[in-house]
Amino acid sequence: MRFATAAPAALTVATRPPMRDQVACPFLSVVVPTYNEAANIAPFLEELRMALDAATAGDYEVIVVDDESPDGTSEIVARIAAGWPNLRVVRRSGERGLARAVVSGWQMARGDVLATINADFQHPPALLAEMFRKIEDVDLVVATRYAAAGSVGRFPLHRQILSALARRVGVLFVPAVFRRVSDPLSGCYMVRRRAIEDIEFRPSGFKTLIEILARGRVENLVEHGYTMQKRRSGQSHVRLRHWFEYLGQLGRIRSEVARRGL
Numbered sequence: 001m002r003f004a005t006a007a008p009a010a011l012t013v014a015t016r017p018p019m020r021d022q023v024a025c026p027f028l029s030v031v032v033p034t035y036n037e038a039a040n041i042a043p044f045l046e047e048l049r050m051a052l053d054a055a056t057a058g059d060y061e062v063i064v065v066d067d068e069s070p071d072g073t074s075e076i077v078a079r080i081a082a083g084w085p086n087l088r089v090v091r092r093s094g095e096r097g098l099a100r101a102v103v104s105g106w107q108m109a110r111g112d113v114l115a116t117i118n119a120d121f122q123h124p125p126a127l128l129a130e131m132f133r134k135i136e137d138v139d140l141v142v143a144t145r146y147a148a149a150g151s152v153g154r155f156p157l158h159r160q161i162l163s164a165l166a167r168r169v170g171v172l173f174v175p176a177v178f179r180r181v182s183d184p185l186s187g188c189y190m191v192r193r194r195a196i197e198d199i200e201f202r203p204s205g206f207k208t209l210i211e212i213l214a215r216g217r218v219e220n221l222v223e224h225g226y227t228m229q230k231r232r233s234g235q236s237h238v239r240l241r242h243w244f245e246y247l248g249q250l251g252r253i254r255s256e257v258a259r260r261g262l
């Protein structure tokens with residue numbers, strides 16, 4: 001099973017927050033990728049702020065990484081950031097893509113713990129506060145739909161089927177990666193910087209956790225069950241081409257895993 005897709009350019013997260021010595025850096029950095037989330041982003045950030053203020057005693061930053069959404073998402077975030085010092089917005093221009101947006105956000109992050117969550121309420125914002133309590137003893141905390149108290153909730157049936165298919169294909173291509181957690185395609189997780197620093201990631205499409213499970217230095221992890229919610233407003237950005245990107249990504253990870261004899 002080989003795919004001829006060219007490998008995307010490498011993205012590397014620096015060893016340590018570059019300014020750690022000069023200024024106080026937050027402990028937790030949360031990256032929120034957005035594309036056309038104007039209707040969701042303000043209430044989402046408000047809920048996230050309440051959850052993180054309480055859980056971390058203010059020791060966090062939120063970085064919204066927006067790919068020039070035509071609906072004005074980044075302008076809304078910029079206005080909110082004017083009254084919330086823990087919030088920043090980064091506009092990527094000339095590039096689209098969820099996975100690369102997330103790693104680009106972490107490249108600018110200053111925290112020792114790096115996290116990501118979607119902006120459409122499919123992951124309830126309070127999830128991160130609950131996960132934060134678990135990161136103390138481990139390298140990775142994954143929000144999962146498929147274990148413990150997790151469930152797919154009211155996720156549309158066709159998406160449940162596609163998601164199950166994507167997992168099946170993943171287990172077939174890279175069982176060593178897909179068997180590490182119950183929800184390797186989760187878009188909400190929290191990882192220690194030390195587990196991913198200085199590693200070249202070449203993410204494409206929508207999925208980043210599988211890159212971390214395959215390439216990162218994740219020695220111990222825990223799962224956190226949650227009920228996936230319906231997108232609050234707007235529509236999914238997943239398209240047919242993301243399936244091809246996903247297969248290309250699995251092909252690349254498979255070759256690498258085989259090379260390293262895992």
Ligand SMILES: Nc1nc2c(ncn2[C@@H]2O[C@H](COP(=O)(O)OP(=O)(O)O)[C@@H](O)[C@H]2O)c(=O)[nH]1
Binds near residue numbers: 034035096118120187
């Ligand atoms: N920066 C960036 N964010 C994206 C892109 N595509 C989707 N997102 C964001 O990634 C999250 C998940 O996307 P969504 O379309 O809901 O995917 P789904 O949940 O798998 O249907 C949301 O916060 C989106 O706004 C993109 O091309 N660039």
Ligand SMILES: [Mg+2]
Binds near residue numbers: 118120122231236
């Ligand atoms: Mg979504």
